[in-house]
Amino acid sequence: MPEQWTVTLRIYRQKTNEPSRYDTFTLEVNPDEYILDAIERVWAFHDRSLCFRHACHHSTCGACGMRVNGVEKLTCITTIRSVARPNAVLTIEPLRNFPIISDLVVDMGELYRKMEAVEARAVLPITEAEIEKPPHQWKTEDSQYVRLSDCLECGLCISACPVAATSQPYLGPAPLAAAQDHRLDRRPDLLTLIDSEHGVWRCHSAFECTAVCPSFVDPGRRIMDLRKQTISAKIRHFFGK
Amino acid sequence: MSKPHVVIIGAGFTGVAIAHDLALRGCEVTVIERGDICNGTSGRTHGLLHSGGRYAVKDKESAIECIEENKILRRIVPQVIEPNGGLFIALDDSDLSYAEQFIAGCEECGIPLEELTPQQALKIEPNLNPRLLSAFLIPDGTFDPLRLALAFAATAKHNGARFRTYAEVEGLLLDGQGNVTGVRILDRTTNERLELHAEVVVNATGAWAGKITAMAGLDAPVRPTPGIMVAYDQRLIQRAVNRLNEPGDGDIVLPQRRMVVVGTTSFDAENVDYIPVVEEQVKLMLERGSQLIPAIRNAQPRGIYMASRPLVGSGSGRSMARTFKCFDHKETHNIEGLVTITGGKATTMRMMAEKTADVVCAKLGISTPCTTRDIPLLSYRQYYTVPNQEKHYA
Missing domain, CATH: 1.10.1060.10 (Alpha-helical ferredoxin)
Known part of the structure; x- marks a missing residue:
């Protein structure tokens, strides 16, 4: 059996023309789940009015950025274990410095x-990507290949x-x-x-x-x-x- | 004369591509999506721009669709694609005996392939299993799922389509005879309910298609078939790597930014709103993925997720065709005003949209042909920077 923790999500809520508030949801979780999984379960089983943005679930699309206990996180790759312990309260808030559209969704x-x-380049020649290999180790034939930029x-x-x-x-x-x-x-x-x-x-x-x-x-x-x-x-x- | 209004439900790959197509053909288009762009299956796709090689033996119709659309997407949306090709590699005798059918299938479907010796394959992809017996280079690619959808959506928006995200369809508007005349939606950002009237409603909700048709009292032959994907934290390859055999579990490894992603599995599910990760499948991905790329064993999982394919027809899982179906419910159930599109693959999204838009345009008496295969898409960023246009319909 996977390990089970109880954690409480304290989620920032904001609907147009309404005052903001925090709602709390207490969940049983596997600590190796990601924060985004817990938020998606809140939406699926507890509160269908919760708005949050997400798409790829593996840190390639950049849609699910939020603040977790005041720190910016890509929630799809942030395990609960890495930011909490059993019975912890996790405060989930939208990113700062952008207008809020609804709840955890901001206008970027x-x-x-x-x-x-x-x-900004969305794709670049693979030989210009700063990944594990230093530039001089790429072969000339590698330059025909491109990759998506890191950002x-x-x-x-x-x-x-x-x-x-x-x-x-x-x-x-x-x-x-x-x-x-x-x-x-x-x-x-x-x-x-x-x-x-x-x-x-x-x-x-x-x-x-x-x-x-x-x-x-x-x-x-x-x-x-x-x-x-x-x-x-x-x-x-x-x-x- | 005012333009006919079409409401598209769902802003996954299919919905955004239909919006792009119909906006170009002179329709007033509104896309309704309960979450944000690509929050369902589309966002969680593996990201393989199929050459068709995977389907060239058993599902030639899908294979031909894939190679044709692969070429088109490379041309119209290079901003989201790594067009670096792919390898099919043989690791045992069973794989080797599949090679003959594979070569014949690829030739028949028009998929170019080049046989490499194990040494040649290892030279271009040093992290391949060094015990490989044979390899074929084919024109696979990889893409960023969200940006692919955003590029279609941006172009649609530029051409007048409106996007209402965070708006959930709560019901269909029906006339006295059960025909569909619009949608009732809940705007989740304001908690307001409103009605949108439309000449045609397109149900592009993929694995959720049955929920929408049920609102009109109809069944949809969609079978949600989830599969797992595991992303590991090292970019060990530059190309898609496939097992040279019939499609099976964990037999594709893709590069994605600084990661590799191993997928996938195939099983049935009831509630597709939330599909829990199954621990055994995570282990299976490591076991199967590391047969292709042994160094995966030295990497750490970075993201583990489930996506629910919307397969159509009968049979189950792997044996079901990956092609798509568009239903005009006037023809299937004598219900006017509703078209359902489902099935298919990300790679064939543009073609799915073309066929669906053909059906919609025929219903509306629009004769403008499809032009999407030749129109380069705008930057995906423009989805966020182009404002929604004022509505023109009643």
Whole structure:
């Protein structure tokens, strides 16, 4: 028999034109289940009015980002065991820094507009993907293959970012990381946007984005590198190159 | 003259592709979805862009549909696809004896294949089981499920289709003779109930199709057939890897971002709203998957999930065809205003939509032909950035 725990989900609720509240649901769970499984069971068996977003259930689509006890998590890959113990209360809230549509669902349109503005790559040559192999180990014939980029566009980094909380026009971690991935020497047209007051200099280097990223993008490091790229591009520009 | 209004229930692959097709043919389209895009079976699909090789021996109709649509999707929505090909590998004598039928089936269905020696296969995929006996390279691919649907939805929205997500259909509007004239919905974001009138209602709810037809007092021949998928935390391959044999459990391993995903199984289920994970099936995926890619044993599970295929017809599980059926309930039950589409596969979503839109357009007297095979889709991100247009219908 799998291990059984009792846990209580304390879920943020918000319907249009109604005050927000928290509803609690006490469930028997297998601690190796994912948070999303427990939330889906709340919807299936306890409260059909609960709204939450989810699709792939294995961290490729980025739909199910939420805050679990105040920390941004992709709930489809977060086991109950990793954030709780028997009889724990788990507070489930929507991502911050986005308008709430209903309950746990937020409107991420602004993030997608910014990803479009920097023309973030959805697929890239496999030899440019920062996975286990260092670049020099790829063979030339490998370059014909592509893979989906690591960034799931899940919004966790925007929710965790202390600057995004106060400055709505700030491009934010995922779009800046996508700009870094382009490299400004290949895409000098992005310089004006990146070098603007809402661009790469607005970051406070808190690295909260890197701490919560579920998909190895490491936006904090990429933003620091994008600053170097920006300075290089401006120096090149100064010398007319 | 106002455009005819079509309500599509379900924003999985089928529903969003029908919305795209009908918007281009001049219909006023509203998509109703109780959750968000792809929250049911479509989101939880394995992500294999089928070449048709899997079905080339026993289910040629599906195989031909797959290879044709595989080529089209590569062209119209490259933003969501890893077009890196796939391998069928033989590990024992039974696999080897399947090779002859496999080659003949692929040739008959127009699926290009190239035989590789074990050494050649290991050179391009070093994590394959080193004891493999033979390998065939075929044009499989992999895709991101949600973004695939969003790209269709974005393009549909751009062309005027409206999406009402978090809206649950509570009933069908019926005239005195049982014909369907619209839907009654609950907007789950506001708890408001409203009625939408439509010339045609399309039931694109997949494994849930029977719930909608029951609202009109009809049966639907849909058999929800769930299967498990297990994602592991290492990207060990760059291509789809299939076992060279008749379709069975855990015989496909796919790359997906920094993971590999092993699938799947096939069993019957009653309540498809929540299908619990079965521990024995998780073990089976590890056992079967690691026969193809032994290094899976060194990886950790990252996501474990169940998805419910909407198979149509009789028989059970593996023996049922993977093709699709579109029912005009005027023809099957003399009920006007309702069309049900179910069955099929993610790979054939565009074709399913074309056939369904043909049926809907014939009912509405629209003669505009389907154009979706040649129209590149907009960025999936535009689903979120293009606003819903004001409604024009009554």
